[in-house]
Structures are given as structure tokens and as C-alpha cells.
Amino acid sequence: MDEQNRFLIVSLEGEHFALPIANLAEITVPRAVRQDANLSALFEGMMEYRGTMIPVADLKKILKIPGRTGRSLLVMKNTKGTLGFLVDTATELLTSAEAPAPLPRGLISGSQKTYAGILRSREDLVLLLNVDGLLT
Amino acid sequence: MMNNYLVFRLSERIFGVRLQGAIEILPWRRTRPVPLAYSYVEGVMDYRGTLYPVFQISQLLGLSRPGPIGFTAPDEQPPKGKSIILLQEGKWPFGISVDSVVKMSVLQDPEGQAQAVKGMNMQFVKGMQYEEDQEIILISFERLFHAG
Numbered sequence: 001m002d003e004q005n006r007f008l009i010v011s012l013e014g015e016h017f018a019l020p021i022a023n024l025a026e027i028t029v030p031r032a033v034r035q036d037a038n039l040s041a042l043f044e045g046m047m048e049y050r051g052t053m054i055p056v057a058d059l060k061k062i063l064k065i066p067g068r069t070g071r072s073l074l075v076m077k078n079t080k081g082t083l084g085f086l087v088d089t090a091t092e093l094l095t096s097a098e099a100p101a102p103l104p105r106g107l108i109s110g111s112q113k114t115y116a117g118i119l120r121s122r123e124d125l126v127l128l129l130n131v132d133g134l135l136t
Numbered sequence: 137m138m139n140n141y142l143v144f145r146l147s148e149r150i151f152g153v154r155l156q157g158a159i160e161i162l163p164w165r166r167t168r169p170v171p172l173a174y175s176y177v178e179g180v181m182d183y184r185g186t187l188y189p190v191f192q193i194s195q196l197l198g199l200s201r202p203g204p205i206g207f208t209a210p211d212e213q214p215p216k217g218k219s220i221i222l223l224q225e226g227k228w229p230f231g232i233s234v235d236s237v238v239k240m241s242v243l244q245d246p247e248g249q250a251q252a253v254k255g256m257n258m259q260f261v262k263g264m265q266y267e268e269d270q271e272i273i274l275i276s277f278e279r280l281f282h283a284g
Contacts (some may be wrong), residue, residue: 015169063171080197105228106281107180107189108173115170118187125168125182 007094007119009126010074010087012060013067018094018119018128025075025082027090030056042135047076047084056084062134063114079132085134094121098127138139141243142221143272144234147199151234152243152265152272156224160235164218178233188222190231197275198257225277241267279281 007018033045033056042062044054058069070086100117108115111124111131119126141152160183167179167190176195181188185252192222194200217236222229246263253261255270 061201103170104175104180104187104189104230106191106230107170107177112172113174117282120182125180125187126166127170 005099006020007088007096007126007128008074009092009094009121010059010064010072011089011091012070012087013063015065015085016091016121016124016126017059017063017075017125019074019085019131020116020128021093023076023078023131025077027070028073028075029086032074032084037111040135044069044086049071049084050084052082054082056086057135059129059134060085060086062109076131080132092128096121137245138148139245141241141272141274143238143241144219145232145236145238146197147194149199150238150270150272152241152274153232154222154245154274154276155240159224161202162220162222163258164220164233167220167231181212181231185221186229188231190220190233191280192233193234193260193275196257196280198255199261205274223277225280230231230280231276241271241272243272243274245268 003022006021008021008024009016021033030047033047034044039055042057044056044058047056050064052068060067070088072087072089074085074087076085078084096119100119102117103115113136116130118129140155142155143150145151167181169179170177176192177189178192181190219237220231222231222280243265249257250261250263252258259279260275262276265272265274
């Protein structure tokens, strides 16, 4: 199956979100995240990952979801480099036969690039996050 | 011109929306919350293969305070009678959550400029009609999709 159709499902306060497997480097735990005054408030800090310092952001903070900072770290690659996203848990791998559906009009401002679409998983709708648009 | 309207109750007032095209009335159900959506968005739902944004029109009409932009999960246990009405504006399908559906009625379309109603966002109000001494506020969602 094409990697384009495979997604990692993560949980944030019980709601499920999807991220493209193609962007995922590793699932790990955050270690020694150091605060950095040069980063925006969305970031928890910088962390060493395989000899390189990467920024670590709390996905709940980005999405304005209240709750404790996630304990699981996704190392993701986007067009700007490598960065880490904290989530509660990674729950499953989803292989979708369908392409993600676009978000219906009227939900969110056209200037928001947070989502890449919606996936159907069993009876659920799962919002597909846009790894390149989350921090813009 | 006379037309069919769906009449519903919301925040202790009676509203009517003109029936155009296919329409469904569903018992209220929890929709999928969408973080960072407009504050009046309750969520998104899949109904027979079509994705519908569902709006809290009490907020659109200014009848309730807007919630924070972000993650606003609705109540799991809604009041009895609460419903979701699925509508279409142009080619855009959408749903609205209402306290209860009252009836379908044939009403005169409003003419001219609607008079202001205290405390209500008038951009969605087309006018008033009266039936059996009951004031019915006729609303339209033509402007709903222009912003997005």
C-alpha cells in the first residue's frame, strides 16, 4: 500500500487526529527538553535528537485544546526540517482506501492551514493535520 | 410569494427557515469537534456520505455568547427534543442545531428590509411573520458562506 494512504492516529484528550506516515521519523518520549527564549510560546523547547537540536511543540497548545502536555513525542519531518510534536498517545496506524475528504466550507477560516482533510475511520471522522501548516 | 418553511424553537423564540431542496431532521447527536474552527461551529458530521458542518445558530444570531476559538466540545446529553436540521445553501450543505422542531408551515416570504430585533444579529434575519398570534422570525443563511 502506498505510504500516501497511511496515517498515524494520535489521541489528544480523547479526540483522534491523523498525521501522514510519510512525515513520521520516530515515536519516542521527550527527553531533556530545554526552554528556548527564541521560540514562540507554542514550543516547549529544544531537544537533542540523533545529534541535532530540534524544536518540540505541544500539539494541544497549537490546537488550543485544554489539558496536560502530552507525554509521547512524534518526530516529524516537514518542508522546513525536523521537529517534535507532543501528543497523549499514538493509538493506531490507519490505511485508508479513500483519499482524505476536504473540510466542508464554513468550518474554519480560509487562511487556516491546520488541516489537510478528513478521514473516515470505522464510524469516526478523523481530522488530518497538515504538518506544514500547523505552525504557520 | 408563499413558501414552505420549517419552524423551530431556539432560545425561547420561534424561527422559520425556508425549505429548499433536500432536508433532513435528525435527533441531536454529538458531532466531531474541530479545534480552531469558528466559535459558532459545533462540529462536523458525516450523514450518508456527505460531510456537514454543524452550526450553533444561537451564536450566529447573537442569542448566546460566543465560545472560545479552539476546542469546544458540546454537551453529551442534550435537552429533550434538540435536533439537527440539515440544509443546503447554494451548493454548500450544512446543519444547524435547534432546541426543537415545531412544524412545517406555508408562510408569506418577507418583503423589504427587516426591522431590527433587539439583541439579534440581523445579517441572517429576513423578516417577521405571524401565525396564530405567534411571532416567527424568518432567517436565511445566504451570507453564511461568504466569510469562509
